[in-house]
Amino acid sequence: IDRSLFWSVGLDGSLRQTLHLSGWLRSENASASRTVFNQQALSAFGRLEYRLRTLNFALEYRRSHSRMQYPGMLGPDAFAGRQLRFSVVRQFGVRVR
DSSP states (O other): OEEEEEEEEEEEEESSSSEEEEEEEEEEEEEETTTTEEEEEEEEEEEEEEEETTEEEEEEEEEEEEEEEOTTOSSOEEEEEEEEEEEEEEOOOOOOO
């Protein structure tokens, strides 16, 4: 018997004309009885972006948790990670007539 359940929820919107917010949350559960494979994961992402003329300032945060198990492993493989990223982007544009 194989089973899998995946779900996610996300948002994308502007709080103001210059402030943009986006993000998502995702869950994964999968198992297979024949191979005795089992995996569970939860991950999230969020981004806050501020636009000032041709400059974009963004702050991103990612978080992930995963646990996987299959035959022959001494113990389950567990992973947890976080990432924080700040970026500044300048946009260049050319008008074509």
